[in-house]
Amino acid sequence: MLLITHLAFVKMLLKLCISSVHGIFGSILKKVCLWVDKQVPSRTGVIESVKNERNHAERTAKDVTTPTSVNYHFTRKCNYKCGFCFHTAKTSFVLPIEEAKRGLHLLKEAGMEKINFSGGEPFLHERGDFLGEMVRYCKEELQLPSVSIVSNGSMIKERWFKKYGKYLDILAISCDSFDEDTNQVIGRAQGQKSHIDNLFRIREWCQDYKVAFKLNSVINTFNIDEDMTENITQLNPVRWKVFQCLLIDGENAGENSLREAERFVISEQQFQDFLNRHSSIKCLVPESNEKMRDSYLILDEYMRFLDCREGRKDPSKSILDIGVEEAIQFSGFDEKMFLKRGGKYMWSKADMNLEWISRVR
Numbered sequence: 320m321l322l323i324t325h326l327a328f329v330k331m332l333l334k335l336c337i338s339s340v341h342g343i344f345g346s347i348l349k350k351v352c353l354w355v356d357k358q359v360p361s362r363t364g365v366i367e368s369v370k371n372e373r374n375h376a377e378r379t380a381k382d383v384t385t386p387t388s389v390n391y392h393f394t395r396k397c398n399y400k401c402g403f404c405f406h407t408a409k410t411s412f413v414l415p416i417e418e419a420k421r422g423l424h425l426l427k428e429a430g431m432e433k434i435n436f437s438g439g440e441p442f443l444h445e446r447g448d449f450l451g452e453m454v455r456y457c458k459e460e461l462q463l464p465s466v467s468i469v470s471n472g473s474m475i476k477e478r479w480f481k482k483y484g485k486y487l488d489i490l491a492i493s494c495d496s497f498d499e500d501t502n503q504v505i506g507r508a509q510g511q512k513s514h515i516d517n518l519f520r521i522r523e524w525c526q527d528y529k530v531a532f533k534l535n536s537v538i539n540t541f542n543i544d545e546d547m548t549e550n551i552t553q554l555n556p557v558r559w560k561v562f563q564c565l566l567i568d569g570e571n572a573g574e575n576s577l578r579e580a581e582r583f584v585i586s587e588q589q590f591q592d593f594l595n596r597h598s599s600i601k602c603l604v605p606e607s608n609e610k611m612r613d614s615y616l617i618l619d620e621y622m623r624f625l626d627c628r629e630g631r632k633d634p635s636k637s638i639l640d641i642g643v644e645e646a647i648q649f650s651g652f653d654e655k656m657f658l659k660r661g662g663k664y665m666w667s668k669a670d671m672n673l674e675w676i677s678r679v680r
């Protein structure tokens with residue numbers, strides 16, 4: 320009887336030992352697992368990065384163009400009437416937001432690092448909320464290094480900066496003259512509203528909401544003799560793109576075009592004279608017709624690449640139907656010229672020296 324009681328006691332002790340050893344090992348094991356999880360990316364992360372590397376290797380082997388920097392003209396509608404405009408309101412189509420996001424995701428998978436939203440006027444559709452949501456999606460979800468917009472500026476409100484400013488790297492505003500009458504003649508205006516006052520207001524908002532401010536100007540017969548040095552110095556943009564007015568068949572020249580821009584066209588020499596007059600401005604980036612024509616990857620409102628090699632905009636099939644790799648073969652993109660015109664620059668505000676944040680002088 321005594322022996323049975325002893326055996327039962329030993330059995331109980333053994334059980335107790337096993338369960339505490341189990342407990343101790345269990346918690347050590349849990350801690351080790353947690354630590355390993357922190358050091359090594361998740362399984363899906365590893366799979367994703369292996370997949371990306373494989374995609375990249377396959378693409379390089381096939382010598383496929385990478386869509387590093389893409390311009391998405393998601394709308395053609397505009398509230399201005401610039402007489403030289405080369406992207407006119409031929410349709411009023413805009414993709415549903417989920418389709419636009421799907422396309423942006425495809426571009427990211429194909430290697431996109433920078434997206435620029437353009438138009439038409441990008442702030443027109445849904446009062447800028449459609450644009451804002453794409454900007455947020457590209458920065459927050461796709462984590463693109465650079466998200467930018469080019470706009471005439473007339474529809475931008477401070478509430479837009481409050482809501483979406485943190486997702487935007489660069490805002491480019493187009494201004495071709497610092498003379499209101501010239502802007503009226505060009506058509507760079509809505510009614511009698513001052514394009515220039517608005518430009519300076521937006522410059523301040525860029526300052527306040529930490530968005531890099533850029534300026535675009537189209538040099539044409541109506542502004543060719545202007546000296547913009549003082550105003551540009553005051554605005555102090557990170558980059559001042561100076562374009563020679565370009566003709567595109569079917570857009571601003573030839574049959575079926577909505578604009579006739581021949582009267583705006585200037586010669587190479589006239590363009591050079593304008594550049595010489597502004598040679599003291601360090602942020603000036605000139606773009607002659609030759610540099611501009613094929614050095615942009617342009618997507619239209621259907622997400623079709625536009626090939627400008629023949630002097631018109633010939634569309635590919637949509638990347639939403641055939642994928643980026645196939646569509647990009649019909650883009651006519653000249654990567655060498657893209658690099659030559661300085662297409663790759665410091666385009667992420669995270670990398671920028673915050674000098675540009677200095678107040679408007």
Ligand SMILES: C[S@@+](CC[C@H](N)C(=O)[O-])C[C@H]1O[C@@H](n2cnc3c(N)ncnc32)[C@H](O)[C@@H]1O
Nearest residue numbers: 403404405406438439470471493535562564565
């Ligand atoms: C088509 S607009 C669309 C964005 C916006 N509506 C704006 O004007 O900024 C994009 C850029 O192209 C420029 N642009 C328009 N027509 C041009 C032309 N014929 N030659 C060179 N640049 C042109 C505009 O000044 C603007 O900087």
Ligand code: SF4
Nearest residue numbers: 397399401404439471
């Ligand atoms: S260039 Fe002028 S007309 Fe053309 S989209 Fe821009 S603001 Fe509108």
